[in-house]
Structures are given as structure tokens and as C-alpha cells.
Amino acid sequence: MRSGMSRRVAAACAAGLVTAAAAGCGTADGGDGGPQGSDASVSVVTGVYPLQWLAERVGGEHVDVTNLTEPGAEPHDLELSPRQVGAVAEADVVLHISGLQPAVDEAVAQQAPDTGLDAADLVELRAAEEGEGHEHGDEDGHEEHGEHEEHEEHDHDHGGTDPHVWLDPERMAAIADGLAERLAEADAADADAFRANAERVSAELDDLDSAYRDGLAQCASRDLVTSHTAFGYLADRYDLTQVGISGVDPDSEPSPARMAEVARLVEEHDVTTIFTETLASPAIAETIAEETGATTAVLDPLEGITDRSPGDDYPSVMTANLEALRMALSCD
Structure with a gap:
């Protein structure tokens, strides 16, 4: 494992953040997500909780x-501190x-x-615009929805792909x-342990x-109405x-036309539940629910674990x- 706080500090300061890092470049411990000392052989940095x-x-x-x-922070909006940049370098x-943060x-x-491992190189990411609409014979509404989502994707630069890949257990x-x-590759001595662990996780x-x-x-x-389109992998x-x-970005604002389109679908297809989530405001979803007589419930996109999460780790939240x-869709 690469080690030495001096190399980490040098990397952080070399990132063009010397002024902002004036205090951080002189410390060897504490916050901002830098790896702490341990007996582990390999240091791993991840971008989001499921990883x-x-x-x-x-x-x-x-x-x-x-x-x-950090727990409770919106991962799409993450900005790295100098210490975190150093952690990435080390x-x-x-x-x-790629495309999420x-x-x-x-x-x-x-x-x-040379040390980055992009999940998009390990599995195929789905196109963000696929599966987000609905095909219920309302061609005009479907086209309007597609145009709106294309606009949102362009604004938030997800590269046309949906990054919420962790919501598909197979991926x-x-x-x-x-x-x-x-x-x-990083620790050949423990290669068998890594592969055995991966088999257990896969099971x-x-x-x-x-x-x-x-x-x-x-x-x-089978209509899954959500506050933002994080659940495409699960739906597919x-x-x-x-x-x-x-x-795809929870901070994107839907147009009035889009809100009216969703409300119409909720009423026409007797949708009983509109899903909100833990890290984003439920206000818009609640507005549509009030207008249509639907209720709201939490469907967690698992972008982070907080005290508001319906579980304390990935498997429990997925469960x-x-x-x-099952409750919202009236499943047997």
C-alpha cells in the first residue's frame, strides 16, 4: 500500500489547492474522508456508499x-476537499x-x-432516457416526457447514462x-481471500x-412513480x-407540463403511491399526491445511509x- 502523509499532502497541494489547503496540508489526521492508518494491505477509496x-x-x-x-450528503453534488483529493491520489x-460525481x-x-476502477468498465450502464417514460398509448405525453428528460440529462452532464447501477443486484x-x-493485482498475497469474499457477496x-x-x-x-429517475435499473x-x-439528478426541477403529465398518469392508471426518498425534498411528490389522492412512501435510492434510512446497510435497505x-404495487 502506498503510504506516507508527506506524499498525500504533496498530492493534495499539487492539485492546485494550496491556498485552500493551508491548514489541511499541515495535519496528519482528522476529517474529510482521508484514509486513516491501519494494518490493511490495500487502501481503497470509493465515491458513493454502495461502492x-x-x-x-x-x-x-x-x-x-x-x-x-459523507453520510446524509447528496452524492451528485460532491465537491472534494484538498485532503480528499490527496486520498484519491494515494x-x-x-x-x-463515471458520470455520477x-x-x-x-x-x-x-x-x-492508473488506480481508478470505473464500474462502467465492469458492467454496461443503461441509457438514462430508456425506461423512464411510459407506453400507455399517449404518444404526445411520451414525447413530451422524453424531451424533458433529455433536457435534464444535458443540464446535469450524466453523459446520457444512468449511474445508479447499484440498484441492480446482478450488476x-x-x-x-x-x-x-x-x-x-494490488495485493497478490491475499488474492484468494478477495475472490472468496466476492463469491460470498455474489451469493x-x-x-x-x-x-x-x-x-x-x-x-x-407495475407503474413505479418516483420523485427522480434513480430506479431505472430496478425497474428494468x-x-x-x-x-x-x-x-436522474434529484436537484433537477420538473416543468409544470411534466408535473401535469405525471398527475394525469397517476389518475388514469390508479396509482396509489408516489415514492419520495431520504436525501431529497419530498415537496413536489407530495404536491402531486395531494392533487391526485395518492399517498407517498419512501423508496431509498441508497445513495447514502442516514438515521432516516429504512435500514443500516445495503442489503437491509434493499429489503x-x-x-x-410490494405494498405500493399491491403484490401477492
Whole structure:
């Protein structure tokens, strides 16, 4: 493992942040997500919570994992501190998803081009505009929705892909395998442990996938109305139709026309529940629910774990999401 605070400080200051880092470049411990000292063989930096969970499970005791997004923070809006830039530069592996966090993408490109591991290189990312609309014979509404989402994607620069890949357990298992191989390259002595851990994680994810398939097989409704379009992978995998009020970025503002379109769909298709989430304001979803007589419930996009999350780790939140879906969609 690369070590030495002097190299980390040099990397942070070399990132053009000397002034802002005046205090941070003189300290050897404390906040901002820099990796702390440990006996682990490999240092791993992750961009968002689900990747942190995966790295901890695959790496086990042999890795020291640092997540760049603080609990409760919106990952799309992440800005890195000088110390975090240094952590990226010093890590043996930087696991991220291109297009999700521009600040992380930039730091990897500039500071860790050889150690970055992009999940988009391990699994195929879906196009953001696919599956976000609905095909219920309303061609004009469908076209309007597509134009709106294209506008949102352009504004928030997700590169035309949906980065919320962790909401598909099968893709998460593939990322686990790819991460195990990269960790094995960084620490050959523990390669067998990494691969064995990845197999265990994959088995757990397979069980989760089976629970979703069984739990969502017979439902009265398959319309998944969400505050923003974070659930495209989940919808695709389990034959649901995602209808997002906002685009892939939760901070994007839907147009009045888009809100009216969603309200019309809710009424026409007897949608009973509009899903909000833990890290974004529920106000718009609540407005549509009040207008249509629907209720709201939380469907967590798992961008972070807080005291408002319906679980304390990736599997428990995914399980809570499944129960919320089954209730909202009236599944047998």
C-alpha cells in the first residue's frame, strides 16, 4: 500500500489547492474522508456508499476503505476537499462510477489514472432516457416526457447514462468480481481471500435478486412513480415501468407540463403511491399526491445511509425497498 502523509499532502497541494489547503496540508489526521492508518494491505477509496459497502465486503480485513461522500450528503453534488483529493491520489484502488460525481471523475483523471476502477468498465450502464417514460398509448405525453428528460440529462452532464447501477443486484455482483480482481493485482498475497469474499457477496446478491423476482412477480400495478429517475435499473430488471417526476439528478426541477403529465398518469392508471426518498425534498411528490389522492412512501435510492434510512446497510435497505414496493404495487 502506498503510504506516507508527506506524499498525500504533496498530492493534495499539487492539485492546485494550496491556498485552500493551508491548514489541511499541515495535519496528519482528522476529517474529510482521508484514509486513516491501519494494518490493511490495500487502501481503497470509493465515491458513493454502495461502492463502499461492496469494497468492505470484498476486501474484508485486508483493505482500508474511505468513502468520499459523507453520510446524509447528496452524492451528485460532491465537491472534494484538498485532503480528499490527496486520498484519491494515494489510494491503491479508487472505485467510482463515471458520470455520477464529476468531482471524483476529475480527481481520478488527474491524480489516479492508473488506480481508478470505473464500474462502467465492469458492467454496461443503461441509457438514462430508456425506461423512464411510459407506453400507455399517449404518444404526445411520451414525447413530451422524453424531451424533458433529455433536457435534464444535458443540464446535469450524466453523459446520457444512468449511474445508479447499484440498484441492480446482478450488476453489483459483476462489480464485486471485477473489484476482487483489481484488489488481487494490488495485493497478490491475499488474492484468494478477495475472490472468496466476492463469491460470498455474489451469493448474497443472488438471494436478494431472487427475493425481488419472487416478490414482484404478481402485482396489481407495475407503474413505479418516483420523485427522480434513480430506479431505472430496478425497474428494468423486475419488469416495472418507472415514471420519474424529475430527471436522474434529484436537484433537477420538473416543468409544470411534466408535473401535469405525471398527475394525469397517476389518475388514469390508479396509482396509489408516489415514492419520495431520504436525501431529497419530498415537496413536489407530495404536491402531486395531494392533487391526485395518492399517498407517498419512501423508496431509498441508497445513495447514502442516514438515521432516516429504512435500514443500516445495503442489503437491509434493499429489503425494505422491496417491502415498500410490494405494498405500493399491491403484490401477492
